[in-house]
Amino acid sequence: MTSVTKQKIAFTILGGITVLVALPVLLIVGVIVKHGLGAISWEFLSTAPSDGMREGGIFPAIVGTCCLVVTAVVVAVPLGVFAAIFLNEYAGDNWLTRLVRLAIINLAGVPSVVYGLFGLGLFVVVLKFGASILAGGLTLALMNLPVIVTASKEALDAVPQTFREVSLSLGVSKWKTIRHLVLPNAIPGILTGIILEVSRAAGETAPILFTAAAFYLPGLPQSIFSQVMALPSHLYAISTQVPNISLETRYGTALVLLALVFIVNSFAIFLRARLRAKRRW
């Protein structure tokens, strides 16, 4: 066998494996679109479920998921970014920072259902928030923190050290250097972490199952202490607990969840590309 033939075989095998990796994604999206597209209508998107979930739409679940994601982001992003700034810019290498880093890595590996139980214990029961947007959003925020901290820290670390040196040599204080130079240059990377976490927060079922999600609510949430319906838990409910529901409704719900995540991701990717085009080094 000549080396050219070997090369071709290797290329074919590697290419085939790459396609194999992409295949499940395409299949999942394909199946959901095929079965779900028929269910999508203005009525489906804008009305509450009726007839024991078999008729009507999923509007309260869409609103609920949006509320939960926004709460999680509003809490997790400032905490995560400030923690990353501290870890990367201020804290040296000592036992405390090593402990914090270890904790973050471990936190990222905790199964989401454990976050759900923790949220139930702390936010719902001890802090008496009840099953609510607040409790669910905080639980999702906790789940998101490790990734946001890690991504933000990496983004800050990627800003060249010389920028900091130059800024300090111009008589700019450390905090102002971070605020005016390091942070603006790290924003694209930080956004990447946030994008990843928005999708995860929108799609996770376990953390909100005990902390926020209602089986059925006809109206919209009144405050952050309201219980809500949410897309992933609604999908779980209609797929497992409601008999004789049409396949279309189920796939339609899944399609809306996918589309929502897709829209958020595209927006953030667009934003990141624009910021990156402006700042490069």
Add this chain to the structure above:
Amino acid sequence: MSDPAVSTIPPGDLPIPSDQPAVEVDQLNFFYGDFQALKDISLSVEPRRITALIGPSGCGKSTLLRSLNRMNDLIPGVRVEGTVKVLGSDIYAPEADLVALRTKVGMVFQRPNPFPLSVYENVAFAARVHKTARGAAMDELVERCLASVFLWDDLKRNLRKSALDLSLEQQQRLCIARLLAVVPDLLLMDEPCSTLDPAATQGLEDLMGELAKQYTIVIVTHNMQQAARVSQDCGFMLLGELVEFDKTENIFENPQDPRTDDYIRGRYG
């Protein structure tokens, strides 16, 4: 080279009296951990002159330069003994204000390092951060600083252009303009021409000559000819010691120490 724009730059708010040294280093010892990088250095830098520090790689000349604006503080494990007075105040005193020191003592680095911002925003950076100028005053500041480094005519129509698209020489001039916007008294230059071609080097050396009318300049260079061309005072360093410090012509024409003589004759280095 003379340009009326240069004389419009006001010197720092505390102009150095001509009879007082800009920098006085007294028995400075400097350590990176256990390694002693500077040994018992004493020298004084006269105002509005160019002082060059020469010597082979690793002789401590950059360390000495960076100890004048305390940029060495960024490296963990450094230790300083002795005193360094800049414009009359002891910069290693416990109550020393680093931010104030660094607005008085600017630094030009080896590689041109503009921020990934427009030409305008690079010059405006420190003033924006400190909110010392805005609007028309900021436009005027940017113009004045770019004019003092002879970039204004080339770039006045391209102020929004990214600084990273400039040539290396223009970038280095822009970095000096960014520095002048802070209104320093003392300019430290750490091999500012090492990435430039000969024509650009000459341009920058001419600029140093112009700037020396208003500012005190300390330059580190590995290029002996450059030191001979631009400086009035010169120090030769070897293995962390300041071997000889004198008028530049004395160093090059009549060195007192045989080690200086060997170095400028190219026997090592």
